[in-house]
Amino acid sequence: MTVAAPAIPTPAAEQLRPPGALRWFTTVDHKDIGVLYLATSAAFMLIGGLEALLIRIQLAVPCNTFLDPAAYDAVFTMHGTTMIFLVVMPILLRFANYIVPLQIGARDMAFPRLNAFSYWLFLFGGLILYFAFLNGTPPDTGWFSYAPLSEKPFSLEGGVDYWALGLLVTSAGTIATGVNLLVTGVTLRAPGMGWFRLPIFTWMSLITAWLILAAIPSLTAAQAMLLIDRYLGAHFFDVSRGGDPVLWQHLFWYFGHPEVYIMALPAFGIISEVIPVFARKPIFGYGVIVASGIAIAFLSVAVWAHHMFTVGLGDVANAFFGLSSMTIAVPTGVKVFSWLATLWGGRIHLSVPMLYALAFVLQFTIGGLTGIHFATVPVDWQTHDTYYVVGHFHYVLGGGSLFAILAATYYWFPKITGRLLDEHVGRWIFWLMMVGFNLTFFPMHILGLMGQPRRTYTYDNLPGWGALNFAETIGAFMMAVGILALVWDVWRALRGGTRASDNPWNGWTLEWATSSPPPAYNFVALPPIGSARPLWDLQHNLEAVEARPDPTRNWRAPIVGIAAFIFSEATFFGALIVTFLEYRTRSPGPSPHDLDVPRTLLFSLFLFASSGTVYLGEKRLARDDQRGFLTWWVASIVLGAVFLIGQVTEYARLYADGITISTNLFTSSFFTLTGFHGLHVFIGLIALSVIGLLGRTGDFRAGLRRTAVDTVSIYWHFVDGIWVIIFSLVYLLGLVS
Known part of the structure; x- marks a missing residue:
């Protein structure tokens, strides 16, 4: 038999919202x-x-x-x-x-x-x-x-x-x-x-x-x-x-x-x-x-x-x-x-x-x-x-x-x-x-x-x-x-x-x-x-x-958010990688053999090393060593920038040899895949720089706002990890074949 439910407190009438049309242009309320x-x-x-x-x-x-x-x-x-x-x-x-x-x-x-x-x-x-x-x-x-x-x-x-x-x-x-x-x-x-x-x-x-x-x-x-x-x-x-x-x-x-x-x-x-x-x-x-x-x-x-x-x-x-x-x-x-x-x-x-x-x-x-x-x-x-x-x-x-x-x-x-x-x-x-x-x-x-x-x-x-x-x-x-x-x-x-x-x-x-x-x-x-x-x-x-105890309840929202975003990015890069694998040797003209593998490997090592320096920076921050954190963080930015400059010079060399995005199917897929990765590196460098500037002003002292650092770090490791796959399929696979 049902009985009357106990009353649940209801909110007051005050809505705490801007008046008029301004409300709809400025609102962040989900409703x-x-x-x-x-x-x-x-x-x-x-x-x-x-x-x-x-x-x-x-x-x-x-x-x-x-x-x-x-x-x-x-x-x-x-x-x-x-x-x-x-x-x-x-x-x-x-x-x-x-x-x-x-x-x-x-x-x-x-x-x-x-x-x-x-x-x-x-x-x-x-x-x-x-x-x-x-x-x-x-x-x-x-x-x-x-x-x-x-x-x-x-x-x-x-x-x-x-x-x-x-x-x-x-x-x-x-x-x-x-x-x-x-x-x-x-x-x-x-x-x-x-x-x-x-x-x-x-x-x-x-x-x-x-x-x-x-x-x-x-x-x-x-x-x-x-x-x-x-x-x-x-x-x-x-x-x-x-x-x-x-x-x-x-x-x-x-x-x-x-x-x-x-x-x-x-x-x-x-x-x-x-x-x-x-x-x-x-x-x-x-x-x-x-x-x-x-x-x-x-x-x-x-x-x-x-x-x-x-x-x-x-x-x-x-x-x-x-x-x-x-x-x-x-x-x-x-x-x-x-x-x-x-x-x-x-x-x-x-x-x-x-x-x-x-x-x-x-x-x-x-x-x-x-x-x-x-x-x-x-x-x-x-x-x-x-x-x-x-x-x-x-x-x-x-x-x-x-x-x-x-x-x-x-x-x-x-x-x-x-x-x-x-x-x-x-x-x-x-x-x-x-x-x-x-x-x-x-x-x-x-x-x-x-x-x-x-x-x-x-x-x-x-x-x-x-x-x-x-x-x-x-x-x-x-x-x-x-x-x-x-x-x-x-x-x-x-x-x-x-x-x-x-x-x-x-x-x-x-x-x-x-x-x-x-x-x-x-x-x-x-x-x-x-x-x-x-x-x-x-x-x-x-x-x-x-x-029952639910460990997911303690997950931090920005960390879950960046993981979800990375999942979507994996689908995006997956589509580009599948396209490259289909087109890499499909048409005559320039092919993976025209790429400078040793030179790109050298610049790639700078990017891979940047993941290590980001990790070391996080370890320093965990000990509240602000100076050590900033040192390793700036090193990460420099290493990432060196990689990006290396990619730009690789593009310049190919263009000087008359190899452009419109040359054939290989170049179309190569420039698109590596170009979108370069865009992600550039965005990552901006994020790293913002964190570095905030760190310089003391925003992360005593463990404060660590989630922001962790979120950017995860994104940067993803950018590095994707390059491992791209470098293996674009450059190393060409050597094997």
Whole structure:
């Protein structure tokens, strides 16, 4: 039998925030930044939705001329890019940005200023992308921008450049968010909140953060190489000079398929929060859901080539990636069964968040089942590049992630704003979205099996094609009406909607233990935490069991942060190294034999020695020997600078011999790989110099601020370690071969 829960102290009304617009330009509060992200992504969603309507108007009838081929290519490119990079992924991550610190009982994200910087990178990256429209040269090579179409001379205008540069900027912000989320979850958990007392949404957000660091740098490396091709004359994807366009597909889809789960895992977390609350029953199989999320993340980086079955990878590769693609369906199916088991026997309340959650389960399951078809190579051969793919993709990201976003909007809107959205209006919006979505995207499976190709601006008047496409256009406009109604309902609620209590849904996680909306400092006090649902325990007078000792709780945030950043950098350098190994002897002309190995070895010894001097400096600092610390630290800076000067002179010698980045594939990959390493050395020298200047003013006396020294030291050791690999593969391997 339940009893009234003891009262939890709620924060005072004082918000401690700057007044007016200044608050939004200067804030580092995770809640304000979350709201900025959500509002900006909502604006981009309206733009992306308008682009979708233009596509559907063009395809409503056969042989339509509403859009010409060039305009259609630009609109469908921008629609896909916008919805993936500026809408679905950002909105899901920004719910995490707002909710995760509240769910773990933290005051803010681990790095508040980095959090704000991530938002501005996201905003300006999106503006760079859309500036291409103002410039009259929007991207028109698809959201995947396959080479060689994205290379010169096939795309001479600047649309591809805006696409690559805009996404480079937004990707940097996303990687920073991944680092921040991971560090926040590891180091800022409330007392008593062990790893298996984290809410499932927090778990899925942390797994997503890891996946961001593992996958997005591959796209970043590919885009950097594309820009180097276009502006510096390299040949990474230039077929006329021996470049390999399939390499672009490998690098892109190594990011692209994990990206699906970057957009799906937070959605899984949202559904795992909503269903138990509105079924009035704890989630079934908490540990299994967490384990399946981890399994999905690891498997997702081993399935990318199922997007490339028609490339001609060979039977062995096709078999491996087909099997791995089927395997990833198992942990995904586990989650579906856990949700169904939670519903079974529950006291289900069909509030609007629950309606969207149930629709998610149905539609995502359909998307998952059609995804299994693409893991079967012969089926993929028949349906690849047809509308069957478009239907599958939208059932996963539209029927899945978008409906999870709508569930989260209704579920957490009272917490974020202190107001309730209208339940009656919300039901009408739900049915508009539900019927409109299925009317739009289910017929695409039929059209795909009938042979309609995707990425074409029109089609012939073949039997059945016109009627199904017209029905899809009607469905798209139904969804548009639903979205506009939601915008109106949000505006109405913000202006004078019903005030929400602190816990209107009778939720169980910590975000419902503070006021609505929360104050700047989040909590006055926290309830005892004995499980992943502390408010449920409080309501049922369950005594909190003391958590097991958790050594990760003592990890320092900057150290975890630099380790996470290094992990992402390992992916970036891994992409460049794989490219170098493919191209090192692929084309005639200069090769590894033209490198001055003894001279580079000499300069490399200076860099390797700098790791030793950094270590000796840290040992001196541990004994509070400031003079000894500064001596060894300055020696490290000098040794690193000598190495960098040596690399510059190596470049000068090669250029004097007529060997440039545009000479052949070897020089393109050599200068890019070693150049990016040199950039990291230069950044490391700046960091070492800053630490040296702070040390000179006595900032590190008596053990103070040692974490800053340790963080820079770890980064410098990483730079040295990467050079060991690069020197071995670029210089020494050339001698052996």
